[in-house]
Structure formats: structure tokens, C-alpha cells
Amino acid sequence: MKAGVIVFPGSNCDRDLAVAFERAGAQVKMIWHKETELPDDLDIVGVPGGFSFGDYLRCGAIAAQSPITRSLIKHTERGGYAIGICNGFQVLTETGILPGALMRNANLKFICKPIDLKVETTDCDFLSGYEKGQVITVPIAHHDGNYNVTDEKLAQLRDEGRIAFTYLDNPNGSTGDIAGVISKNRRVLGMMPHPERCVDEKHGGTDGVAMFRSLVDSVVAA
Numbered sequence: 001m002k003a004g005v006i007v008f009p010g011s012n013c014d015r016d017l018a019v020a021f022e023r024a025g026a027q028v029k030m031i032w033h034k035e036t037e038l039p040d041d042l043d044i045v046g047v048p049g050g051f052s053f054g055d056y057l058r059c060g061a062i063a064a065q066s067p068i069t070r071s072l073i074k075h076t077e078r079g080g081y082a083i084g085i086c087n088g089f090q091v092l093t094e095t096g097i098l099p100g101a102l103m104r105n106a107n108l109k110f111i112c113k114p115i116d117l118k119v120e121t122t123d124c125d126f127l128s129g130y131e132k133g134q135v136i137t138v139p140i141a142h143h144d145g146n147y148n149v150t151d152e153k154l155a156q157l158r159d160e161g162r163i164a165f166t167y168l169d170n171p172n173g174s175t176g177d178i179a180g181v182i183s184k185n186r187r188v189l190g191m192m193p194h195p196e197r198c199v200d201e202k203h204g205g206t207d208g209v210a211m212f213r214s215l216v217d218s219v220v221a222a
């Protein structure tokens, strides 16, 4: 099971994401954004959190134009797995791989704290290690986490069971309390909270472990 983690200038959760994958049993390659092709043996690509390109022009907007991102789009079009966390989720929406847009938090402040999430679906290889309706605690750290979709798209995401997580106590104004969504083929997950920051008792919680483990287990079993 091979995972790749893309590194942009300003990424700051790339090592944490690599460690989370490694602990779940994956071999990890770090991939600098100037590479034009992802290695073709990757099972999953992780787009980490951080402040890619200093968050100019919008969070994730410049990273979405990086050379490696074209290869990431092709990887997802081929049905490859991908996860985008926080700034990574912003990159995935900027590329159009996932729907919606991440706007400035409703209170205009950077919010950094652990938060409770409800698992909305387990019909996804990232989420099958949880129970539907389970409440998990995962840290958030963002200023642009206000997930916006049209009413029409929200209805579609609900109909298709593509809302991965909702906030119990919406911190940022996100439409429908949405904290994370999955792609139509259920192989791409984007989320604002940081599961890679809760994979060790020393992090103060381990609710992220099941996500990395269930994904690795599904790929290995396939």
C-alpha cells in the first residue's frame, strides 16, 4: 500500500499526514509540487494542510494550478483515492475535484480548537471504521473553513449520501454544518478538521486513527 503526500511551499501538515499513513501501514513518498507526474504506483494521494503559497490569492487557489495538481486530477479521474485535509480540502474544491467553496469563517477569525464531528456516512473506505452517527473529536485550525454550496448542490450531496461529517456546534458558518464531503465515486474525501492531528495519545486524542487504518485495510484487502 503506497501513499503519496504532496508538498507545496507553505504546507505545514505534510509530515503529520505522512506519519498518520505510515502508522496505518502505508509506505509514504513525499512529492514536491513542481513534479509533473505522480508516481504511477500510488494507491492514495494526500493533500495536506497548511498555508500553500501564503494563502494568496485565495486559500488553495495557487496550489490548484501547480504542475503536480494536473496529475492529481488525472489520478482521481482514474478512480484513485485521495484525501484533502484543511488546506488540502481547499485545493480539492479549487480544482473542482470536490464541489463547493471554502470561504472566510463567519466570525472572520482563525479558529484553532478540538471540535466534535458527527460521522454522517460509513459508505466510504475512509469512514468504514466508524459507526454512522458516531461523534468523534478532531482539531480544527483554519480561517477559511466556511463551506459553501448552493441549495441545489446541498440537496444533491444529501441525496447521494456524500456528506462525510457535520459539526455538532458549527464553528465557521458552513452550509448544512458540513465539515467534510466525499466525491461521487466515494474515493475522494475532503475535510476541514485534521484527523492526522489525533492519531496518538500524546495528541490528546486518537479519533483519527480509524480513518487511516480503514483506508489502508480496504486497499490491502482489494
Ligand SMILES: NC(=O)CC[C@H](N)C(=O)O
Residues within 6 Å of the ligand: 048, 049, 050, 051, 052, 055, 059, 085, 086, 087, 088, 141, 142, 143, 144, 145
Ligand atoms: N490548517 C490549515 O490547513 C489552514 C488552511 C488555511 N490556511 C486556512 O487558514 O483556512
